[in-house]
Amino acid sequence: MSTTRLEAFSDAVIAVAITLLVLDIKVPEASSTSALWHSLGNRWPNYASYAVSFLVIGIIWSNHHSLVDVIARVTRPLALLNVLLLMSIVLIPFSTALLARYLQEGGGRSHVAAAVYSLTFVLMSVGFSSVWVYASRGGRLLVPGFTDDEIRRLTIGFSLGLPIYAVTVGVAFISAPACLALHAVLAVYYALAQRGGSIQPPAAMGDQAMP
Amino acid sequence: MSTTRLEAFSDAVIAVAITLLVLDIKVPEASSTSALWHSLGNRWPNYASYAVSFLVIGIIWSNHHSLVDVIARVTRPLALLNVLLLMSIVLIPFSTALLARYLQEGGGRSHVAAAVYSLTFVLMSVGFSSVWVYASRGGRLLVPGFTDDEIRRLTIGFSLGLPIYAVTVGVAFISAPACLALHAVLAVYYALAQRGGSIQPPAAMGDQAMP
Amino acid sequence: MSTTRLEAFSDAVIAVAITLLVLDIKVPEASSTSALWHSLGNRWPNYASYAVSFLVIGIIWSNHHSLVDVIARVTRPLALLNVLLLMSIVLIPFSTALLARYLQEGGGRSHVAAAVYSLTFVLMSVGFSSVWVYASRGGRLLVPGFTDDEIRRLTIGFSLGLPIYAVTVGVAFISAPACLALHAVLAVYYALAQRGGSIQPPAAMGDQAMP
Amino acid sequence: MSTTRLEAFSDAVIAVAITLLVLDIKVPEASSTSALWHSLGNRWPNYASYAVSFLVIGIIWSNHHSLVDVIARVTRPLALLNVLLLMSIVLIPFSTALLARYLQEGGGRSHVAAAVYSLTFVLMSVGFSSVWVYASRGGRLLVPGFTDDEIRRLTIGFSLGLPIYAVTVGVAFISAPACLALHAVLAVYYALAQRGGSIQPPAAMGDQAMP
Numbered sequence: 082m083s084t085t086r087l088e089a090f091s092d093a094v095i096a097v098a099i100t101l102l103v104l105d106i107k108v109p110e111a112s113s114t115s116a117l118w119h120s121l122g123n124r125w126p127n128y129a130s131y132a133v134s135f136l137v138i139g140i141i142w143s144n145h146h147s148l149v150d151v152i153a154r155v156t157r158p159l160a161l162l163n164v165l166l167l168m169s170i171v172l173i174p175f176s177t178a179l180l181a182r183y184l185q186e187g188g189g190r191s192h193v194a195a196a197v198y199s200l201t202f203v204l205m206s207v208g209f210s211s212v213w214v215y216a217s218r219g220g221r222l223l224v225p226g227f228t229d230d231e232i233r234r235l236t237i238g239f240s241l242g243l244p245i246y247a248v249t250v251g252v253a254f255i256s257a258p259a260c261l262a263l264h265a266v267l268a269v270y271y272a273l274a275q276r277g278g279s280i281q282p283p284a285a286m287g288d289q290a291m292p
Numbered sequence: 293m294s295t296t297r298l299e300a301f302s303d304a305v306i307a308v309a310i311t312l313l314v315l316d317i318k319v320p321e322a323s324s325t326s327a328l329w330h331s332l333g334n335r336w337p338n339y340a341s342y343a344v345s346f347l348v349i350g351i352i353w354s355n356h357h358s359l360v361d362v363i364a365r366v367t368r369p370l371a372l373l374n375v376l377l378l379m380s381i382v383l384i385p386f387s388t389a390l391l392a393r394y395l396q397e398g399g400g401r402s403h404v405a406a407a408v409y410s411l412t413f414v415l416m417s418v419g420f421s422s423v424w425v426y427a428s429r430g431g432r433l434l435v436p437g438f439t440d441d442e443i444r445r446l447t448i449g450f451s452l453g454l455p456i457y458a459v460t461v462g463v464a465f466i467s468a469p470a471c472l473a474l475h476a477v478l479a480v481y482y483a484l485a486q487r488g489g490s491i492q493p494p495a496a497m498g499d500q501a502m503p
Numbered sequence: 504m505s506t507t508r509l510e511a512f513s514d515a516v517i518a519v520a521i522t523l524l525v526l527d528i529k530v531p532e533a534s535s536t537s538a539l540w541h542s543l544g545n546r547w548p549n550y551a552s553y554a555v556s557f558l559v560i561g562i563i564w565s566n567h568h569s570l571v572d573v574i575a576r577v578t579r580p581l582a583l584l585n586v587l588l589l590m591s592i593v594l595i596p597f598s599t600a601l602l603a604r605y606l607q608e609g610g611g612r613s614h615v616a617a618a619v620y621s622l623t624f625v626l627m628s629v630g631f632s633s634v635w636v637y638a639s640r641g642g643r644l645l646v647p648g649f650t651d652d653e654i655r656r657l658t659i660g661f662s663l664g665l666p667i668y669a670v671t672v673g674v675a676f677i678s679a680p681a682c683l684a685l686h687a688v689l690a691v692y693y694a695l696a697q698r699g700g701s702i703q704p705p706a707a708m709g710d711q712a713m714p
Numbered sequence: 715m716s717t718t719r720l721e722a723f724s725d726a727v728i729a730v731a732i733t734l735l736v737l738d739i740k741v742p743e744a745s746s747t748s749a750l751w752h753s754l755g756n757r758w759p760n761y762a763s764y765a766v767s768f769l770v771i772g773i774i775w776s777n778h779h780s781l782v783d784v785i786a787r788v789t790r791p792l793a794l795l796n797v798l799l800l801m802s803i804v805l806i807p808f809s810t811a812l813l814a815r816y817l818q819e820g821g822g823r824s825h826v827a828a829a830v831y832s833l834t835f836v837l838m839s840v841g842f843s844s845v846w847v848y849a850s851r852g853g854r855l856l857v858p859g860f861t862d863d864e865i866r867r868l869t870i871g872f873s874l875g876l877p878i879y880a881v882t883v884g885v886a887f888i889s890a891p892a893c894l895a896l897h898a899v900l901a902v903y904y905a906l907a908q909r910g911g912s913i914q915p916p917a918a919m920g921d922q923a924m925p
Contacts, residue, residue: 086725086779092297093729096304097519099382100312101733106386108393114400121408132379139375143368146297157776161905164772168765171732175739182741189747197754272372303508307515308730310593311523317597319604325611332619343590350586354579357508483583514719518726521804522734528808530815536822543830554801561797565790568719694794 082155091145091167098171099138102131105178126184130198133261134177136268141170141205143272148209148239152216153224162215166208169201176201184257195253195260199246202264206242213239293366302356302378309382310349313342316389337395341409344472345388347479352381352416354483359420359450363427364435373426377419380412387412395468406464406471410457413475417453424450504577513567513589520593521560524553527600548606552620555683556599558690563592563627565694570631570661574638575646584637588630591623598623606679617675617682621668624686628664635661715788724778724800731804732771735764738811759817763831766894767810769901774803774838776905781842781872785849786857795848799841802834809834817890828886828893832879835897839875846872 106127109120145166152159176198183194216222217232227235245267253260317338320331356377363370387409394405427433428443438446456478464471528549531542567588574581598620605616638644639654649657667689675682739760742753778799785792809831816827849855850865860868878900886893 082776082779090725090729090775092301093304093726094733096301097308097730097733100305100308101736103312103382103386108389111401114404117394117401117404135379135382136375142301143293143371146293157906160776164769167772168768171736171768175736178741183750190744190750193747193750273368303512304515307512308519311516311519314523314593314597319600322612325615328605328612328615346590346593347586353512354504354582357504484579514723515726518723519730522727522730525734525804525808530811533823536826539816539823539826557801557804558797561800564723565715565793568715695790
């Protein structure tokens, strides 16, 4: 299987998942003008989680693209790992809806929701690392030109997401809004992180690798 | 990242968003033939907002295409701005459903709904201008062949949407149906506006730039 | 704008619309095994309308492809007409759900539902003819090699859908199941209609043109 | 019609269908922290069916790709058979939701749900075999280079899914969880089954052909 088709399919799945996020922003029922303003304003957890998840999935898409760009050929186990990665990404609309529902409740329920939200990203991060580690072991499936040192450096870059997202699971149990804010900060940071500002696979990929 | 992939992903997101509009046209429950006719007819706000939003998103897609056509390469900040633009476009099915729900109520609630509807387009317009301004500053990311004058002219074209959509926010507080009608007129106008009738980037792009 | 992008966007919209059809097949609530069998069996109108609409949209996709294949370039008015065509196609999941809801009720309500269902196809047919007529007038936007005679023959082919679907609106007021069955027969007929069995644009396109 | 477009459309439909699976994982309502943990844990049938169906559709996508890869040209009947195949694939989100709903109920209702779930795969398997058999009869529509022996071997490979999925229908009436587990095992097995680990159409395709 060519990487082109793997990428096109992954792109389509990610595009549908990112768009489904809007289905959780529901039209409020309100019987007066002020009640409508109030209801709309009251849904800030929905808007905030929508924005953060949209941004994160956007970055996942971009990093997935960078990853597939340096893969030369797709084997069955690699395709399977990629399906598992997509499986975790498609869960994000669910965990976003869960967080939006309980963010304002405060207390234990908001912590649970934020923890599940962060766990989805941990899962996604594991999926991402697995695809990379499988593809790069011995450089087997990569495009030519990677040194062992570069692969080691990239493996570290692609594995950083795991401990970082694990930390957000911990933060979830302190404060759900703080957890969401941390995800927002991480997303913007990783969206802009790469030195020089342009994507130049293969060598310049390490700095944007967190997903 | 190649502009091809940015465009393919944006196309897919916009295609899903435009299709989700139909989910707000619900099957009515009716216990007699005349009640069914009545219920179906009664939903004209849903059909009208569906048609207008479908048209607007169709034009956004077309203009997004024209925009990306003159961009030579994608940097991380540009990809981030594009994700923010998509984030505003994907909100349109929500604001369309909100408008359809309150259009017939008249009074304050219909004004709020129409204002939120118009605000989504203001957001989208800001996103569109940001992508263009970032890409064209000093011509850095554009395909070769643009003069400073052309860039200035196009910047004006791409920024016109902002004041125009701001006006529709004002109109929303006078009359929601008038606001929706204005959006319909603007959409048809911009769908057909370009001189000569065909899209020929880069030079001929200015007149179709409003989004 | 290249026809490639118009086609890719149209394909994506049609693909989402055809898949949304499944959302109307809902999981029944049943408190016993026999009640579950019964509920599942009772939903035959949903399965039947799903199957027919899926088939029809599949054929629309195929014919849209044949149509765009012979178009050489896309102008703004043509892109607008194509958006209007897509707007009618995306309505099909709604009209399918309406038909499925009232098919078994019999009497007037089932007639209304079947008429609205057929009307969606009339709309779609109008959209299809408009794209063709606009593109082919004087052969302006077509790929080279069409004679006036061929264009005239194809125009008839592409316009046949309108009277045929108009007839189905009439049949809807006699019997909703008969109307749905007629759509099924028409769909299978047009799916297989072309002489020789393979699609060879431009010349061999006429016989498959009904949508 | 080129196989490229058939494949792009099929990919898009399959991508939407696989992503719609998440819509069945609903946010629970819970009034306390422990109730939320409990509700989330209680939904294991939803997570399990989500995971299995996601995996199966991922493999269908991959096998569909392998199949289309060896087809040289698309005729009308072949396009129709492919639409029928897609029609069965798009049913999977429904049958998955049905299984998730009744898996925990145990007894007859869970057997019915698991049987319907397995029947969707039987349908899909019939669709898959039909596309292959139609395309390969006499090698008419295949890319050059297949011997009669290879075609016979591949026909067996592509037809194996039918009896295997028929067995899962039987297992459904013994135990729904066992049936789901069997689907999981089959999916992982077929995801990894091919000798050598890489996809090399045409000759190496037989072993991955089950769908």
